[in-house]
Amino acid sequence: MAEIEYAEHGTRNRGVLGTRLVGGISFAVAAACLLPMVAVVLAALTGGTDTVSHLLATVLPEYTLTTIVLVVLVSIGTFAIGVGAAWLVTMTRFPGVKLLEIALVLPLAFPAYVLAYAYTFVLDHPGIVQSTLRQVMGWGPRDYWFPEIRSTEGAAVMLILVLYPYVYLLARAAFLQQSATAFLAARALGDSPWAAFWRVSLPMARPAIAGGVLLAVMETIADFGTVAYFGVQTFATGIYTSWFSMADRGAAAQLALCLLCFALLMAVTERTQRGKAKYYQVGKRHEGMTAARLKGWRSVMAFILCALPVVFGFLLPVIILVEMGLESEQNLLSRRYIGFIQNSLTLAGIAAVVTVCAAISIGFYQRLRPGRRSNLAAYIARLGYAVPGGVIAVGLIVPFAAFDNALDAWMRQTFQVSTGLLVTGSIWLLVAAYMVRFLAAALSAYEGGQSTVHSNMDAAARSLGQTPLGTLRRIHLPILTPSLLTALLIVFVDVMKELPATLIMRPFNFDTLAVQAYRLASDERLEGAAVPSLVIVAVGLLPVILICRQVGRR
Structure with missing residues (x-):
C-alpha cells in the first residue's frame, strides 16, 4: 500500500x-x-529625430499615402475576385467548375515579388509585348501609351493575383456552410438572385471574408520585394532604406513603429467589428444550397471569370519563368x-x-x-x-x-x-x-x-x-x-519565401534563394532571377497541393 x-x-x-x-x-x-x-517602441522613443524629421519633410507623406493606396486597392481586388470566384464555384454549375474550384488556389504558391519579375520581363518597355506592338504597328518609343508595370497600380495587381486565394478559401467555406433557408426566403419575398446574394448570403459570410481580406492586407503592408523592385515607396522600403542606406537604426525603428501601429490597428479594428456581427441559423435542420446550372453565354462567362485569375496568377507566370530560366546562364547544379x-x-x-x-x-x-x-x-x-x-x-x-x-x-x-x-x-x-x-x-x-x-x-x-x-x-x-506535418510544411514554405527579414538579418555571406532572386532582379538580370524563383515556386506548391486536396474533398 x-x-x-x-x-x-x-x-x-x-x-x-x-x-x-x-x-x-x-x-x-x-x-x-x-x-x-517592445524593442521597436523603446528604440523609436529613444532614437534621434534628425533623420525622421528629414523623412517627414520629404518622403514620409509619400510612404503613408502609397501604403494606404496599396491597402485599399488590394482589399478591393482580393474581395472582388475571391468572393466572386467562391460564389460561382459554390453556387453554380458550369463546364470545368470542378477543375477551377481547385485551380483557383494555385496562385498562393507564388511570392508576389516572383510574379513581379515575370510580368516585368514581358510587359516592360523592352519586353516582348511592347516590342511586338512597335514592330507590328510601326510605332516609335513615344508614339503610344502603355500601362506602366513598375507603379503602385502594378504592385497592387501583383499582390492581388497572389493574395486573393486567402479570401477565396474562407469565402467558399462560409458559403458551403450556409443553409439555403434564408436565401430561399429572400427569393420568395421577391428578391432577385443578385439581391438575395447581396442582402443575405454576403452578410452571413462577412466574418470569414473579413478575415481573408485582413490576411491579404497584412501581407500587403509586409511586402518588400515587390514594392522595392517596382520602386514604390512604402513603409517597408523606408525601413530598409533607413537601415542600410542611411545607417540610422533609430529612424528605422521609428518607421517600424509606424508600420507596427498601422498593422495592429487594422487587426484590432477588424476583430472588434467582426465581434459585433453575429449570425445564427434559426432552422431546425441544415438545408444545403442548391447549385444553379448555368447554360449558354452565362456558363461561358462564369468559366472565363474563374479562369482568368488562374491564368494570370499561375499558368502564364510559370510559362514566362520557364522561358526566362532556359535563356539564362544560371546553373542550378553549380x-x-x-x-x-x-x-x-x-x-x-x-x-x-x-x-x-x-x-x-x-x-x-x-x-x-x-x-x-x-x-x-x-x-x-x-x-x-x-x-x-x-x-x-x-x-x-x-x-x-x-x-x-x-x-x-x-x-x-x-x-x-x-x-x-x-x-x-x-x-x-x-x-x-x-x-x-x-x-x-x-x-x-x-x-x-x-x-x-x-x-x-x-x-x-x-x-x-x-x-x-x-x-x-x-x-x-x-x-x-497530420496537423503537425501540415504546420511544418506551411512554416517551411513561408520561410523559403520570406525576404525582408532575411535581407536584414542574414549572416554575412549566407544568401538564400529569395535573396539571390532579389539581387539578380535588382541588377535587371531577370533571366537569372527566374531560376531561384522557380525553385521557390516549386517548393511553394507543396502546401497548395495539400489545400487543393482538402478543397476537392469539400
Whole structure:
C-alpha cells in the first residue's frame, strides 16, 4: 500500500513539474514574440529625430499615402475576385467548375515579388509585348501609351493575383456552410438572385471574408520585394532604406513603429467589428444550397471569370519563368546554387521545427491550464503574424546588438578579450525572427487538430498514471501527426519565401534563394532571377497541393 501511494505521489510530482515546464516554455515563447514590438517602441522613443524629421519633410507623406493606396486597392481586388470566384464555384454549375474550384488556389504558391519579375520581363518597355506592338504597328518609343508595370497600380495587381486565394478559401467555406433557408426566403419575398446574394448570403459570410481580406492586407503592408523592385515607396522600403542606406537604426525603428501601429490597428479594428456581427441559423435542420446550372453565354462567362485569375496568377507566370530560366546562364547544379539551396533548406527546416515545437508548447499549455494566463500567452504568440518581417528584424537586432556590444566592451575591459557579435548576425536570431513571424500559422494548425482530441482521452491517460508530458507524447502527438506535418510544411514554405527579414538579418555571406532572386532582379538580370524563383515556386506548391486536396474533398 505504501509503495502504491509512493508511486502515485511520484507521478503527481512529475505531472506538476511537466506542467510547469510546458508553462515556462510557453511564457518564454510569448516573451520572445513580444520582445521585437517592445524593442521597436523603446528604440523609436529613444532614437534621434534628425533623420525622421528629414523623412517627414520629404518622403514620409509619400510612404503613408502609397501604403494606404496599396491597402485599399488590394482589399478591393482580393474581395472582388475571391468572393466572386467562391460564389460561382459554390453556387453554380458550369463546364470545368470542378477543375477551377481547385485551380483557383494555385496562385498562393507564388511570392508576389516572383510574379513581379515575370510580368516585368514581358510587359516592360523592352519586353516582348511592347516590342511586338512597335514592330507590328510601326510605332516609335513615344508614339503610344502603355500601362506602366513598375507603379503602385502594378504592385497592387501583383499582390492581388497572389493574395486573393486567402479570401477565396474562407469565402467558399462560409458559403458551403450556409443553409439555403434564408436565401430561399429572400427569393420568395421577391428578391432577385443578385439581391438575395447581396442582402443575405454576403452578410452571413462577412466574418470569414473579413478575415481573408485582413490576411491579404497584412501581407500587403509586409511586402518588400515587390514594392522595392517596382520602386514604390512604402513603409517597408523606408525601413530598409533607413537601415542600410542611411545607417540610422533609430529612424528605422521609428518607421517600424509606424508600420507596427498601422498593422495592429487594422487587426484590432477588424476583430472588434467582426465581434459585433453575429449570425445564427434559426432552422431546425441544415438545408444545403442548391447549385444553379448555368447554360449558354452565362456558363461561358462564369468559366472565363474563374479562369482568368488562374491564368494570370499561375499558368502564364510559370510559362514566362520557364522561358526566362532556359535563356539564362544560371546553373542550378553549380556549387554556388547548391549553397543557396542548402542555406534556404537549412533555415526553413530549423525554423519549421522550432516554430512547431513552440506552437505545441503554447497549445498544450492552454489545454492543461485553461485561463487568462495561457490565453494571454497564445494571444501574444499570434501577434507576430500581424507584424511585418522588417519590423521584427529591427525589433530583434536593436536589443541583441546592444547586448553584444555591451558584452564585448566588458570582456575587453576585464579580460582583454573581444567576443565580437555572438548573437547578432547569427542563424539563431534569424530563426527566432521566423518563429515570431509564422508562429500564428503553426498554432492555428495545431489547435485545429487538437480540437479533435476529446478531453476524455486526457482523463483516461491520467487515470492510468500518465503525466502531462506522457499524455502529450503517447496520445496527442500520434493523433495530431497530420496537423503537425501540415504546420511544418506551411512554416517551411513561408520561410523559403520570406525576404525582408532575411535581407536584414542574414549572416554575412549566407544568401538564400529569395535573396539571390532579389539581387539578380535588382541588377535587371531577370533571366537569372527566374531560376531561384522557380525553385521557390516549386517548393511553394507543396502546401497548395495539400489545400487543393482538402478543397476537392469539400
